[in-house]
Amino acid sequence: GAVVSQHPSWVICKSGTSVKIECRSLDFQATTMFWYRQFPKQSLMLMATSNEGSKATYEQGVEKDKFLINHASLTLSTLTVTSAHPEDSSFYICSARTGLADTDTQYFGPGTRLTVL
Amino acid sequence: GQNIDQPTEMTATEGAIVQINCTYQTSGFNGLFWYQQHAGEAPTFLSYNVLDGLEEKGRFSSFLSRSKGYSYLLLKELQMKDSASYLCAAMDSNYQLIWGAGTKLIIKP
Numbered sequence: 001g002a003v004v005s006q007h008p009s010w011v012i013c014k015s016g017t018s019v020k021i022e023c024r025s026l027d028f029q030a031t032t033m034f035w036y037r038q039f040p041k042q043s044l045m046l047m048a049t050s051n052e053g054s055k056a057t058y059e060q061g062v063e064k065d066k067f068l069i070n071h072a073s074l075t076l077s078t079l080t081v082t083s084a085h086p087e088d089s090s091f092y093i094c095s096a097r098t099g100l101a102d103t104d105t106q107y108f109g110p111g112t113r114l115t116v117l
Numbered sequence: 118g119q120n121i122d123q124p125t126e127m128t129a130t131e132g133a134i135v136q137i138n139c140t141y142q143t144s145g146f147n148g149l150f151w152y153q154q155h156a157g158e159a160p161t162f163l164s165y166n167v168l169d170g171l172e173e174k175g176r177f178s179s180f181l182s183r184s185k186g187y188s189y190l191l192l193k194e195l196q197m198k199d200s201a202s203y204l205c206a207a208m209d210s211n212y213q214l215i216w217g218a219g220t221k222l223i224i225k226p
Contacts, residue, residue, distance in 0.1 A: 043204065043218045044160070093159045103147050103167065103208060108159040 003027050004096050006109035013084055014117055021079045021112045023094030029074035030096035034106060035067075038091045050077045084116045119143045121217035123205050128223045129195055137190045137203050137220045145210020151179050151190045152204040154219065160204055163190065192222075200224045 056069035095106040129135040148167035152160035166181035
């Protein structure tokens with residue numbers, strides 16, 4: 001149980017294009033999903049918290065107009081990196097919380113490696 | 118400020134036992150999580166402690182002392198596949214996870 005998928009697992013795009021990453025909870029409903037970014041040899045950095053049916057909450061320093069998050073259903077959240085630039089190249093990981101309690105465990109998707117040329 | 122400290126790297130021998138320590142300072146506390154992350158992969162959940170004491174789960178155990186702001190992850194009967202980074206994360210009063218930088222564990226035959 002508690003399986004989270006992400007698609008695509010890796011993507012290479014040209015500078016200026018937009019990339020959409022999907023995060024799905026496969027065997028549970030996730031009211032809350034999280035989007036992280038991780039640069040090589042660094043820890044996870046929370047980008048935003050996504051709640052089903054409402055606007056995402058972005059962390060300080062994360063541009064909401066650049067990283068568009070849509071949590072359309074209880075099993076799907078999407079992150080769109082708009083007008084991507086080489087500095088956006090990173091490992092993007094989503095997680096989904098299994099229950100309604102804030103202390104419920106987050107389970108992670110396999111991650112999406114984005115390379116912007 | 119909020120802070121998580123854990124060693125950057127540790128080395129251990131296959132079949133042995135290793136303890137990875139984590140100290141935390143957070144505004145409020147709602148539990149401590151340990152995750153395992155293999156290189157190039159996303160983290161996988163190992164344990165959650167919110168009460169003092171030791172929680173055992175197979176070869177892995179996790180300990181918490183709230184009064185000391187301290188936790189450790191104990192790995193027994195080490196296997197080569199245990200080579201990974203181990204991330205400690207404390208949940209603060211706003212239910213936000215504060216992440217440590219991770220401890221890279223190297224297992225030698």
